[in-house]
Amino acid sequence: MVGTPVLFIAIPLLAAFLIPLLGFVWKESVRILPGLVLLYLLYLAVNLMGQVAHSGTIVEVIAGWAPPWGINLVFSPLTGLLTTLMILMGFIIWIYSYRFKNIDFREAVKYFILLLMMITGSVGIVLTGDIFNQFVFIEITSISAYALTAFYKGRDSAEASFKYLIIGSLSSMFLLLAIVLIYSQLGTLNMADIADKAHLMKPGFKILALIFFITGLGIEAEIFPLNGWTPDAYAQAPGPVGAAFSGIVVKAGVYAMIRVIFTLFDVSGTHQFLIIIGMITLIIAEMAAVKQDRLKRMLAYSSIGQMGLVIVAFGIGTEEGVFAALFLMLNHAIIKSLLFLSGSYLVYNSTEKYIHETDGLAKHLPITSFLFALGAIAIVGMPPFAGFWSKWSILSAAAHSNMILVIVLILSVSIIELVYYFRVVNRIYFFPKQKEVEPKRPTINALIAMSILGILILVIGFYPDSVTGYLHSASQSLLEKGKYIQDVLSTGQLFIQ
Amino acid sequence: MEFKLFDLSIVEYAFFITAVLIILIGLYGALVKKTLIKIVIGLSVLDAGINLLLISVGYVKSGTAPIFSPALIKDMPLTLENIKKLSEGMVDPVPQALVLTAIVIGFGVTAVALSLVIRLYRHHHTLNIDEIKNLKW
Numbered sequence A: 001m002v003g004t005p006v007l008f009i010a011i012p013l014l015a016a017f018l019i020p021l022l023g024f025v026w027k028e029s030v031r032i033l034p035g036l037v038l039l040y041l042l043y044l045a046v047n048l049m050g051q052v053a054h055s056g057t058i059v060e061v062i063a064g065w066a067p068p069w070g071i072n073l074v075f076s077p078l079t080g081l082l083t084t085l086m087i088l089m090g091f092i093i094w095i096y097s098y099r100f101k102n103i104d105f106r107e108a109v110k111y112f113i114l115l116l117m118m119i120t121g122s123v124g125i126v127l128t129g130d131i132f133n134q135f136v137f138i139e140i141t142s143i144s145a146y147a148l149t150a151f152y153k154g155r156d157s158a159e160a161s162f163k164y165l166i167i168g169s170l171s172s173m174f175l176l177l178a179i180v181l182i183y184s185q186l187g188t189l190n191m192a193d194i195a196d197k198a199h200l201m202k203p204g205f206k207i208l209a210l211i212f213f214i215t216g217l218g219i220e221a222e223i224f225p226l227n228g229w230t231p232d233a234y235a236q237a238p239g240p241v242g243a244a245f246s247g248i249v250v251k252a253g254v255y256a257m258i259r260v261i262f263t264l265f266d267v268s269g270t271h272q273f274l275i276i277i278g279m280i281t282l283i284i285a286e287m288a289a290v291k292q293d294r295l296k297r298m299l300a301y302s303s304i305g306q307m308g309l310v311i312v313a314f315g316i317g318t319e320e321g322v323f324a325a326l327f328l329m330l331n332h333a334i335i336k337s338l339l340f341l342s343g344s345y346l347v348y349n350s351t352e353k354y355i356h357e358t359d360g361l362a363k364h365l366p367i368t369s370f371l372f373a374l375g376a377i378a379i380v381g382m383p384p385f386a387g388f389w390s391k392w393s394i395l396s397a398a399a400h401s402n403m404i405l406v407i408v409l410i411l412s413v414s415i416i417e418l419v420y421y422f423r424v425v426n427r428i429y430f431f432p433k434q435k436e437v438e439p440k441r442p443t444i445n446a447l448i449a450m451s452i453l454g455i456l457i458l459v460i461g462f463y464p465d466s467v468t469g470y471l472h473s474a475s476q477s478l479l480e481k482g483k484y485i486q487d488v489l490s491t492g493q494l495f496i497q
Numbered sequence B: 001m002e003f004k005l006f007d008l009s010i011v012e013y014a015f016f017i018t019a020v021l022i023i024l025i026g027l028y029g030a031l032v033k034k035t036l037i038k039i040v041i042g043l044s045v046l047d048a049g050i051n052l053l054l055i056s057v058g059y060v061k062s063g064t065a066p067i068f069s070p071a072l073i074k075d076m077p078l079t080l081e082n083i084k085k086l087s088e089g090m091v092d093p094v095p096q097a098l099v100l101t102a103i104v105i106g107f108g109v110t111a112v113a114l115s116l117v118i119r120l121y122r123h124h125h126t127l128n129i130d131e132i133k134n135l136k137w
Helices: A007-025 A029-055 A077-096 A105-127 A131-149 A157-186 A191-200 A203-218 A230-236 A239-264 A270-291 A295-316 A319-346 A366-380 A386-400 A404-430 A444-462 A465-479 A481-496 B008-032 B036-057 B080-087 B093-124
Strands: A058-061 A072-075
Touching: A007 A029, A007 A105, A029 A058, A029 A077, A029 A105, A029 A465, A058 A481, A072 A077, A072 A105, A072 A481, A077 A105, A077 A239, A077 A319, A077 A444, A077 A465, A105 A131, A105 A239, A131 A157, A131 A230, A131 A239, A131 B093, A157 A191, A157 A203, A157 A230, A157 B008, A157 B036, A157 B093, A191 A239, A191 A481, A203 A239, A230 A239, A230 A295, A239 A270, A239 A295, A239 A319, A239 A465, A239 A481, A270 A295, A270 A404, A295 A319, A295 A386, A295 A404, A319 A366, A319 A386, A319 A444, A319 A465, A366 A386, A366 A404, A366 A444, A386 A404, A386 A444, A444 A465, A465 A481, B008 B036, B036 B093
Parallel strands: none
Antiparallel strands: A058 A072
16 A cells, blocks of 8 residues: 555645745755655555556545535545546646746745645546535635636736636535535435435425536636636746646546536436537537637637537536547647647747747757657648547447537637647748747757657557556446445445444 | 424525525625625625535434434433434534635634735735736726
8 A cells, every 4th residue: 555545635735835844945846746645646546556557536525524424535436547647747837837937936846836736636537436525626616727827927917817716616616506406415525325216306406506517627628618717827927837737737627527417417418418518519619619819729629629528528418439539638638738739839039929939940959859749730630640449430430320510610710720720830940030029048948848748648559558458447336326325335334334 | 392483494495594694784785886895795795605504414303413312312221223323403513614624714714804905905006806817907
């Protein structure tokens, strides 16, 4: 036993608050400590994943209050996979931003505290088995996300952040309302217990609670009417933060929503609703992405579109569909982070971040441009890169459920995606460089971080079997609702005896 | 029990209706008002309404604090039935714990929002939301 799931929350929280104190003693520790913490957690996550594959879901009871009364953490194949992915992305983003704000010590302290808090919150959302606790973690994540969005004082970041904050806090109120509704009906906050008793709720209350939940969680998951904040926040936040949003925060939001829909309630028609809302999100986001003339906004819209596709795949609802959705989540985390990290070097010295400012940079920034092109090819789903396999599995899942319209729409949207990504790659490689643009050479640690992501894309692309085993067990664990309930509640019975 | 002015259900409804009214007022403030400060105030009002709703879920008329004090227990043996009987007159402590947490979170969000308002005011020299549109709203 190397450790327990609670360390995923306790250690980074402790480290985040130790950072400013340690900074007084040794300035470099501010940069080193988050990396050490994330590396240890990565080791722990991989170890626990092995343990879960071997002996089943780990349910940890906090402070001796057994479920359904106290808070418990659930490290199942699904939550474990997402935790490992988030910690890995956090670690890579740490490598990338190791020299971030190199001169300005105080700014660096703020950045690393907030980044660690955001990762802690997202991991907490995934691991917790208690809806109110999940609400608290969502608030931790979003408050650090607001602050990180407003990080640069010069830009319009405060505006983007305020917009995010208004939408974010309104939707968290809806989340709280949903929790109130459930508590008033069932008198419990434990997810497994709610899932067990959900049939006792009055149908009207159940649907109302579900609507409030989807409204509340849809904002972090970037679902269509609730994603007005996304392009601004991604464009105004520092480059690595954009990568953290798309690689970590959004994944946690999607997980929370899926957990509510798949485990807490099964209201008939929710899956069709997911398909419709996901399709609308996908189509509108990709149409908007084509029109963008700024690189980061384009990437942000593409990120929304991919999340729509994930929601569609979850909506298919079969084991294959869930597998495809998880696969796409994994690929999207890796590829979109690579695009954000390399893209932010392509427009480093520009204030407006226009796409035409990347013209002809391939000669000046060969490795960054190559990695951006690799990411672009991978995300549109060209074989044999990572994105191909996830798109393929979504299409085959849809085909097996006879959803022809979904296939047609996904394929036609893919063409739009192809157009706007290749437009950028074409500009980078074949256009003459603009005179006033001064390319910024990436630092060595940024290159290392981007190369790791590039290698991951190639590994998953050529050996998809290296991850599919984990994804299959994760998708089974999401669909086996009874086993989840039993795993959690049986820990409670053990405590009573 | 001589102060039986209201039926229990009316008191309960009063709480719920007030809470919903406060929530609606908060929503109105946050969504319709054009001044940044008023939007933040609207959010706080909304927060208060939801807290009231949460509290009233656990409300028991003329209930006592959920503490098993020695005076309450007296010499009763603490069997499951006795605990059940004693706890009937107690309010539910869980919503109160939740509200405490929600208040702290609401405080944090308001603080962040106000600091952003200060930043926006320094940048644009106005609090009117219609004049701050460098990004598309």
